[in-house]
Amino acid sequence: MSASLRRARTSRLARACVAPLVLAACMGGASAQKLLAPYTSLTTAAALKAAQAALAQCDKEGYTAAVAVVDRGGHTLVVLRNGLAGAHTVQTATDKAWSALSFRVDTTELAATTQSGRTQSGIRTLPRVVAIGGGMMIRAKGSLVGAIGVSGAPGGDADDGCAKAGIAAISDDLELE
Secondary structure (H helix, E strand, O other): HHHHHHHHHHHHHHHHHHHHHHHHHHHHHHOOOOOOOOHHHHHHHHHHHHHHOOOHHHHOOOOOOOEEEOOOOOOOEEEEEEEOOOOHHHHHHHHHHHHHHHOOOHHHHHHOOOOOOOOHHHHHOOOOOOOOOEEEEEEEEEEEEEHHHHEEEOHHHHHHHHHHHHHHHHHHHHHHO
């Protein structure tokens, strides 16, 4: 075997051995970093308790409504509906909760800031956005952990009242954890 052939073979072997070592050294810093983000989210049990309290408040007021609770990722955890509530109320309640969570603002405020002619009015044309009262954020220890949406009461203020009752039912438990 010629000297140049031996050098070429040795060079390829060296590259094959060194490349994984370089890669491992580079990834050493990445493995020292956290690869999972710790966060707090609403449990299904908490969502159910909030939804039950909100629906009970609506029933007490004589409103036939639906209530939805979403987790911090906007995924529906619970939906409850009065048997006489309109067919549209389930989707509307879910989308109110989603809107409050997604934009990190209660939907009553979202309604005000997205009025026609305002700089954020285009938000109303996005899918799932419901800019009417009744969607409220749920916070625990300063973090957004979910949202609740109510639909079916006569107006956004009444929907807000039911949503507030739902949040009140779990707020002490959330802050104690």
